[in-house]
Amino acid sequence: MKTGVIGLGAMGASMAKNLAKADHLQTVYNRTLSTAESVAKECTCTISMTPNDLAKQCELIILCVSRDEDVLEMVNAIKNDIDADTIVVDTSTVSSETAQQASELLKEVNAHFLDCPVSGGTEGAKHGTLAMMVGGDEEILEKARPTLGAIAGNIVYIGASGFGQATKAVNQIMAAGINQAVTEALAFGKAMNLPMDRVVDIVSTGAASNWFLEHRGKSMLAGTYAPGFKLGLHHKDLTICQSMTKSINDNALPIIEMTLLHYQQLMDEGYADEDISALFRLKSRQLEKN
Numbered sequence: 001m002k003t004g005v006i007g008l009g010a011m012g013a014s015m016a017k018n019l020a021k022a023d024h025l026q027t028v029y030n031r032t033l034s035t036a037e038s039v040a041k042e043c044t045c046t047i048s049m050t051p052n053d054l055a056k057q058c059e060l061i062i063l064c065v066s067r068d069e070d071v072l073e074m075v076n077a078i079k080n081d082i083d084a085d086t087i088v089v090d091t092s093t094v095s096s097e098t099a100q101q102a103s104e105l106l107k108e109v110n111a112h113f114l115d116c117p118v119s120g121g122t123e124g125a126k127h128g129t130l131a132m133m134v135g136g137d138e139e140i141l142e143k144a145r146p147t148l149g150a151i152a153g154n155i156v157y158i159g160a161s162g163f164g165q166a167t168k169a170v171n172q173i174m175a176a177g178i179n180q181a182v183t184e185a186l187a188f189g190k191a192m193n194l195p196m197d198r199v200v201d202i203v204s205t206g207a208a209s210n211w212f213l214e215h216r217g218k219s220m221l222a223g224t225y226a227p228g229f230k231l232g233l234h235h236k237d238l239t240i241c242q243s244m245t246k247s248i249n250d251n252a253l254p255i256i257e258m259t260l261l262h263y264q265q266l267m268d269e270g271y272a273d274e275d276i277s278a279l280f281r282l283k284s285r286q287l288e289k290n
Helices: 010-021 033-043 051-057 068-078 096-107 121-127 138-148 163-191 196-203 211-221 231-248 254-268 276-286
Strands: 003-006 025-029 060-063 087-090 112-115 130-135 152-159
Touching: 003 010, 003 051, 010 025, 010 033, 010 060, 010 121, 025 033, 025 051, 051 068, 060 068, 068 087, 068 096, 087 096, 087 138, 096 112, 096 163, 112 138, 112 163, 121 130, 130 163, 138 152, 152 163, 163 196, 163 211, 163 231, 163 254, 163 276, 196 211, 211 276, 231 254, 231 276, 254 276
Parallel strands: 003 025, 003 060, 060 087, 087 112, 130 152
Antiparallel strands: 112 130
16 A cells, blocks of 8 residues: 655654565655654655645555644645545554544545554564554454555554554553663662673573563663663653543552653653653662662
């Protein structure tokens, strides 16, 4: 399918490159023109100067933007310039409500919306191995699946519009808990003067093994926090999870609340653009000897 990508950050640029390798990429749009020029040159595709121009050329449009308002802005920008049956795939992390709103907007022009948030970080985006959780019409997903296979290694249909985003919220809460557990445990081990490279090696083979420990354990111990997944973006995602939780009842989930507080402290110190493993900075300070 003739595909366009709107949003060429670390994730979107890699998606565009993988789509180009699979001969699906038609055009790209990014608010910063120099970024679009760089990606277009590597992918040998055209640059669209506006979202509307991109919409006129594509059968499938992939959104990879940051926030709820960005998704709705892009959907509103393209809705009157896309052909009927165009498929819009949103890989951003937003609320279920925003996904449902976007779907209704596109139904007005007989186009289709799939909320398809992804997990796997910049590594997964680079290698085309992202996990994609999908909400929307399953038949529409099947039409898009051959193209989406260029950017995701595992594509799972979850249910109606908004279900993909609700599943991503599950993922983000779990990621917060894993981050809390791994950084706190490694800070404890460091405070005990253990040989931490060996600790990571052995713990990674036992019952407490996990992706985050294996891929971020030694880098955080070395004081290296290249994203990955930016701490500031995970904070944004957790505020969405917090809002979704309040839509169920007034009880707060402690992992969300604690992680938001910790991330805010790190953001205030200037670490928003570091990997979420930068939480190790805070945990290490908490265990420093007086």
